[in-house]
Amino acid sequence: MVYVGETSRSLKERAKEHEADVRLRRDKPISEHFNGTGHRGQDMSISVLTQIRDSSRYYRLIKELEFIKKFETKSPNGLNTNNQ
Template sequence: MQYIGETGQQMNNRLTGHRTDTLNKLPKAVSEHFNAPGHSFERMRLYILETGFRSTRDRRDRESFLIHKFKSIHPYGINKSKGTLETLYV
């Protein structure tokens, strides 16, 4: 299963946020996935796909494009939303 997410944070901080959400069983995409039976946060693999965006808007638009490209929207992936460009990718 894939999840595409953008962040302006350092990667270790964002990963800590996902881990905290998972431990606290918050109703968020990554947390729900790793709290499901047969899943473990320790088995997660992380890949940085792109960096160096000029603006938050550019980064979020690219996230939406990648969610569409890799078909990571639920039920095929972990993403719950198509992101900022949701109306373009119907």
């Protein structure tokens, strides 16, 4: 399963947040997936798709939507949901 997300923070900081969500079993798609049967938090991996120098949140959201469509990561095919 794949999830596409954007952040203005460092990748290390965002990854730690996802790891904490899994460890603390928060009600979030990534946490639910990795705490489900046959998965572990240690199975999570992160790949950078692009690095954007523009600080505009709007531009980052547009790029995020483009990648969600390109990789078809919207639920149920992936972990992206409308309420993220």
